[in-house]
Amino acid sequence: MRAEPQSFDRVLSSMCTEPHPVAREAAVRFLATNPGDPGTYPQVSELEREAVSRLGDVAGLAEASGYVASGGTEANLQAVRIARERADDHRPNVVMPESGHFSFRKAATVLEVDLRVVPTDDDHRADLEAVRQAADEETALVVGVAGSTEYGRVDPIPELGEVARAVDALFHVDAAWGGFVLPFTDYEWNFAHASVDTLTIDPHKMGQAAVPAGGLLVQDETLLDELAVDTPYLETTSQATLTGTRSGAGVASTVAALEELWPGGYAAQYERSQANAEWLAGELEALGYDVVEPTLPLVAADVSTPTFEALREAGWRISRTGSGELRVVCTPHVTRAMLEAFLADVAELTPQATAPVSSCD
Amino acid sequence: MRAEPQSFDRVLSSMCTEPHPVAREAAVRFLATNPGDPGTYPQVSELEREAVSRLGDVAGLAEASGYVASGGTEANLQAVRIARERADDHRPNVVMPESGHFSFRKAATVLEVDLRVVPTDDDHRADLEAVRQAADEETALVVGVAGSTEYGRVDPIPELGEVARAVDALFHVDAAWGGFVLPFTDYEWNFAHASVDTLTIDPHKMGQAAVPAGGLLVQDETLLDELAVDTPYLETTSQATLTGTRSGAGVASTVAALEELWPGGYAAQYERSQANAEWLAGELEALGYDVVEPTLPLVAADVSTPTFEALREAGWRISRTGSGELRVVCTPHVTRAMLEAFLADVAELTPQATAPVSSCD
Numbered sequence: 068m069r070a071e072p073q074s075f076d077r078v079l080s081s082m083c084t085e086p087h088p089v090a091r092e093a094a095v096r097f098l099a100t101n102p103g104d105p106g107t108y109p110q111v112s113e114l115e116r117e118a119v120s121r122l123g124d125v126a127g128l129a130e131a132s133g134y135v136a137s138g139g140t141e142a143n144l145q146a147v148r149i150a151r152e153r154a155d156d157h158r159p160n161v162v163m164p165e166s167g168h169f170s171f172r173k174a175a176t177v178l179e180v181d182l183r184v185v186p187t188d189d190d191h192r193a194d195l196e197a198v199r200q201a202a203d204e205e206t207a208l209v210v211g212v213a214g215s216t217e218y219g220r221v222d223p224i225p226e227l228g229e230v231a232r233a234v235d236a237l238f239h240v241d242a243a244w245g246g247f248v249l250p251f252t253d254y255e256w257n258f259a260h261a262s263v264d265t266l267t268i269d270p271h272k273m274g275q276a277a278v279p280a281g282g283l284l285v286q287d288e289t290l291l292d293e294l295a296v297d298t299p300y301l302e303t304t305s306q307a308t309l310t311g312t313r314s315g316a317g318v319a320s321t322v323a324a325l326e327e328l329w330p331g332g333y334a335a336q337y338e339r340s341q342a343n344a345e346w347l348a349g350e351l352e353a354l355g356y357d358v359v360e361p362t363l364p365l366v367a368a369d370v371s372t373p374t375f376e377a378l379r380e381a382g383w384r385i386s387r388t389g390s391g392e393l394r395v396v397c398t399p400h401v402t403r404a405m406l407e408a409f410l411a412d413v414a415e416l417t418p419q420a421t422a423p424v425s426s427c428d
Numbered sequence: 429m430r431a432e433p434q435s436f437d438r439v440l441s442s443m444c445t446e447p448h449p450v451a452r453e454a455a456v457r458f459l460a461t462n463p464g465d466p467g468t469y470p471q472v473s474e475l476e477r478e479a480v481s482r483l484g485d486v487a488g489l490a491e492a493s494g495y496v497a498s499g500g501t502e503a504n505l506q507a508v509r510i511a512r513e514r515a516d517d518h519r520p521n522v523v524m525p526e527s528g529h530f531s532f533r534k535a536a537t538v539l540e541v542d543l544r545v546v547p548t549d550d551d552h553r554a555d556l557e558a559v560r561q562a563a564d565e566e567t568a569l570v571v572g573v574a575g576s577t578e579y580g581r582v583d584p585i586p587e588l589g590e591v592a593r594a595v596d597a598l599f600h601v602d603a604a605w606g607g608f609v610l611p612f613t614d615y616e617w618n619f620a621h622a623s624v625d626t627l628t629i630d631p632h633k634m635g636q637a638a639v640p641a642g643g644l645l646v647q648d649e650t651l652l653d654e655l656a657v658d659t660p661y662l663e664t665t666s667q668a669t670l671t672g673t674r675s676g677a678g679v680a681s682t683v684a685a686l687e688e689l690w691p692g693g694y695a696a697q698y699e700r701s702q703a704n705a706e707w708l709a710g711e712l713e714a715l716g717y718d719v720v721e722p723t724l725p726l727v728a729a730d731v732s733t734p735t736f737e738a739l740r741e742a743g744w745r746i747s748r749t750g751s752g753e754l755r756v757v758c759t760p761h762v763t764r765a766m767l768e769a770f771l772a773d774v775a776e777l778t779p780q781a782t783a784p785v786s787s788c789d
Contacts, residue, residue, distance in 0.1 A: 140672030311501030
């Protein structure tokens with residue numbers, strides 16, 4: 068165990084980030100606790116109620132219900148599971164824009180529901196008309212994305228909520244990544260803006276809590292009943308989570324981060340991250356790359372495969388969209404200095420624009 | 429965030445324990461890593477391969493495949509999922525003794541398979557004949573328990589494996605809790621002893637790693653293919669885990685604990701824990717309680733509800749079996765001194781045996 072985790076100096080691909088110091092400290096303190104066993108670990112169980120309440124503040128939900136999940140995948144899967152249990156149909160369907168996270172594909176496989184993936188529009192947002200056409204009486208859930216993984220785009224959430232209502236389906240918003248930056252934008256994305264039933268918001272992404280800390284919020288606490296399983300030996304009556312033993316570190320660091328950063332610290336971080344994304348987008352454009360405008364702190368640019376591979380070789384942790392574009396996620400650990408170093412490497416690998424042919428002589 | 433986690437001084441109910449100091453140190457060091465994103469976090473990804481290989485050593489599996497899960501619930505659910513995917517039937521069934529963990533009930537609900545729960549024998553072990561009768565051609569999986577949650581019992585694993593083979597089902601062993609004590613007993617429980625396809629063994633229980641660290645091992649790596657989901661943006665081709673982002677802390681602390689403790693440290697710990705369990709069982713019996721003999725370090729005793737409640741009131745973290753017996757799990761943090769203090773409280777609450785009527789005077 069002499070292995071050292073790499074530093075975050077060259078990590079531009081992660082949806083997660085370095086936990087805030089206060090979040091790290093709380094995680095370490097609660098490392099050996101298990102909110103999945105509240106009869107044994109009552110303190111962390113109490114902290115989880117506080118975490119959910121504070122996540123509700125972020126997502127426009129008074130009297131919030133939900134829990135701190137292992138991450139966005141679990142939260143999304145559980146939202147699909149709630150919808151499946153509520154549906155009358157033997158094999159209901161879920162309607163999702165193609166910008167939805169792959170965890171919904173996993174959920175559909177695990178839960179044996181049909182996933183109807185519909186196209187996005189020219190700006191990578193859900194195509195409302197396509198969603199409307201795909202939704203029918205067997206639709207159990209409509210998914211909207213508030214901060215997509217590939218391009219950081221926000222779907223028209225209120226309108227999608229109306230589509231869901233029209234077919235008597237539940238409406239889920241995946242704000243796993245976007246949830247801690249969207250409050251500082253003009254987007255309509257949460258329970259206060261639309262008819263949202265369930266929402267994913269991950270403290271361990273832009274929330275600067277320690278992994279594993281995902282968040283599932285539900286508009287009505289009876290929705291959690293769909294997930295409840297009896298727990299014979301735990302001195303509690305039932306368990307709504309997908310996992311059993313859970314991380315007290317994630318729960319405690321969520322509370323610590325929210326206590327420290329909501330709302331001022333997150334607002335300041337959003338400003339820094341967004342400014343970084345816009346700066347990087349501008350510089351890449353100046354180098355001649357096609358750039359997808361960063362409406363949230365995430366930049367996508369059409370960099371060739373050899374350039375991409377060379378940047379990976381140089382130690383940069385970067386990844387690609389499904390269409391092959393370079394993605395840079397401007398999480399809190401991504402500083403301007405890092406981006407400057409990265410851009411210098413990109414510039415070096417960029418084929419020189421052909422110099423205008425000299426006409427003298 | 430001034431909350432402090434309670435100490436382990438009075439925790440007798442947890443299947444988890446305080447992580448070993450080297451495991452804690454490794455968890456803290458890898459707190460901000462994510463083995464679910466190996467393209468970004470290659471070091472912890474490499475550590476996970478080592479963790480799986482070392483878990484294979486414990487469970488009698490050379491060339492081990494599998495992964496470090498969030499816990500036993502995920503590992504058990506994934507085993508059921510593999511079996512469901514392998515089955516031809518639309519709605520296959522899973523045969524499990526009633527001593528099986530409630531995570532299988534959760535798995536059956538999530539995965540929509542039929543769970544056939546069969547009785548245990550007088551010693552709380554799977555009744556082989558009952559399992560044989562319940563298994564049929566629609567059985568996708570037979571479950572055996574190696575260290576049951578309520579009584580620490582080990583099912584007849586080789587024989588259950590034969591029952592599974594006879595109906596062409598997969599065979600799963602749940603050694604989530606028992607896996608780190610069974611190697612020091614005469615029980616036949618693992619891949620080397622029987623025809624086992626999948627096995628759960630949790631480092632964060634008797635393995636003294638930090639939460640969350642469960643283990644899923646598979647006899648043949650192609651079994652993991654049943655779980656694979658494409659991962660478009662992660663610079664890896666697919667993901668077999670149920671969750672997405674995962675805890676590097678759990679992975680690193682698993683490797684650290686195994687490096688430090690396997691096999692000598694675990695053997696010594698087993699001896700201490702087993703001696704503690706036998707001592708406690710003897711003392712409770714002497715106080716007049718019916719005790720279930722601790723064949724592994726777990727004691728169950730028929731303590732009345734008022735006594736149980738009074739012990740909880742006194743701050744002891746204890747829990748009950750489904751039939752209402754007190755359970756004491758002798759995990760590594762449970763010392764003889766703790767048990768002596770606990771027993772003193774039990775004795776004080778025990779109704780005095782009627783003194784023989786004095787015949788003098």
